[in-house]
Amino acid sequence: MKYDPDDLKVSKRIPIIKYGEFLIVSIQVDMHDRLAMELQTQILDEITKTNAKGVLIDISVLDTVDSYIGRMLYGMATMASILDAAVVIVGMQPAVAITLVELGLDMPGVLTALNIEQASRMLKRKIKNKK
Amino acid sequence: MPQLNSIQEKVQLDVLKIESEYDIVRARQAVRFYAKEMNMGVVDQTRVTTAVSELFRNMFQYAGGGEIIIEKGDFQARAALVVTCIDHGPGIEDIEQAMRDGYTSGSGMGYGLPGSKRLVDDFFIESRVGEGTTVRIVKWV
Numbered sequence: 001m002k003y004d005p006d007d008l009k010v011s012k013r014i015p016i017i018k019y020g021e022f023l024i025v026s027i028q029v030d031m032h033d034r035l036a037m038e039l040q041t042q043i044l045d046e047i048t049k050t051n052a053k054g055v056l057i058d059i060s061v062l063d064t065v066d067s068y069i070g071r072m073l074y075g076m077a078t079m080a081s082i083l084d085a086a087v088v089i090v091g092m093q094p095a096v097a098i099t100l101v102e103l104g105l106d107m108p109g110v111l112t113a114l115n116i117e118q119a120s121r122m123l124k125r126k127i128k129n130k131k
Numbered sequence: 132m133p134q135l136n137s138i139q140e141k142v143q144l145d146v147l148k149i150e151s152e153y154d155i156v157r158a159r160q161a162v163r164f165y166a167k168e169m170n171m172g173v174v175d176q177t178r179v180t181t182a183v184s185e186l187f188r189n190m191f192q193y194a195g196g197g198e199i200i201i202e203k204g205d206f207q208a209r210a211a212l213v214v215t216c217i218d219h220g221p222g223i224e225d226i227e228q229a230m231r232d233g234y235t236s237g238s239g240m241g242y243g244l245p246g247s248k249r250l251v252d253d254f255f256i257e258s259r260v261g262e263g264t265t266v267r268i269v270k271w272v
Contacts, residue, residue, distance in 0.1 A: 032156045033188070063177060064159060066184040067246060095177035103181060103246040104232060 014039050016046050022123060023047065023085075024116075026058040036072045043076060047085045054123035055080055056116060060091030067105055074107040086111060086126050088119040135255050135267070138204035138213055145201040149190050158199055159184040165201055166212055169272045179212060179270040182250040185243045186216050186266050194220020194263065206253060210272045219263040226258055 014035075017024045023046055031039070043055060057073065059065065065073075077087040088111040100106075113119035144165050147158045163180040171179070183199075190197040197218030204213055223229045232245045244266075248254040253269035 030156050030160060032152045034152060063163070064180045064184060066159075066181050066188070067243065068184075068188060093177075095174040098174055099177045099181045099250065102178065102249050103185075104249065105246070 014042075016043060018046070018050050018052065021053040021127065022120065023050065023052045023055045024058070025055065026061075028061050030062070030064060031069060033068050036069050040072050040076045040079075044079055044083065047080055047083050052085050053127050054120075055085055055087045056090055056119045056123070057087060058090045058116065059096075060093065062096065063093060065092070065096045065100060067103060070100055070103075070105045070107065074105075074110055077107070077110045081109075086123055088113050088122055090114075090116055090119045135257075136206065136253065138202065138206055138211070138269070139208075141202050141204035141213070143200065143202050145199075147199045147201070149187050149196045149199065151196075152191060154196070155184065155187045155191060158187050162201060162212075162214060165203070166270070166272075169203060169210065169212055171212065171270070171272045175270060175272075178250040179214075179268070182247040182268055182270075183214050183216075185247040186214075186268070189243045190216055190218045190220070190264075194218035197263075206269045206271065211252070211269045212272065213267065213269050215265065215267040217263065217265050222260040222262055222264055223256075223258040224260055226256060230256070 014025060014027055023043065025043060046052065047055065073089060080087045090113050092112060111122060113122055145161055147161060149155060149158060159180050162183045163176055166176040166179050197216060200215040202213040204211060230244050230248065247268065251268040252271045255267040256264065258264040
């Protein structure tokens, strides 16, 4: 087998950046199902390792969020809240939001924000209220 | 049994295979590419890409894969993108049940078929137990 940079099997790890009490994840690839599940596990691992209180997940370049990725995001938000961390989904494209609603997937209780600044303000407020 | 409405002036754009979960991503990107090529609006591009993503995943999960035919043509006198998914899996015993919201026979959430149907302009499904399933969706440009 030859190396092919376009081959999706070449593992593309999605970086998780720690910033203060937060983790920042920017999803920039169209994820296949296993990659989505791996990311979920990685983020939950990072939350326990770093004791992060909030996770910002930037999906502004994702042009397709189907039920699998939607469920992964929702599941992660629920699991993170059990670990005492809040998840904010940042920058969902309007077309993606419309499609998710029509698909019938709702994500009760999941925080969303239009940009990183707004998301970080939301998280800071949330953490402050808890203290 | 619903009737399969015919597509006029049909042109085949691509034929793809689903054999792994990577193919699901590749195939949905191909569908978006052709939708864009046909100047479909961004929201409709997203709807059709998401709809086929659900169908491709179904094919992979329940039938181990299958074949996809991407075509363009006129559906009810309007230009449309047509995607047909053919698998030779176990087939669906009760289509009415499978089309119901929230119903799932496997690891899915049950959004697959009914959700996909809501996102497109025409949805046709035919299945024979032991032989396989064919789903054809049409999205107007």
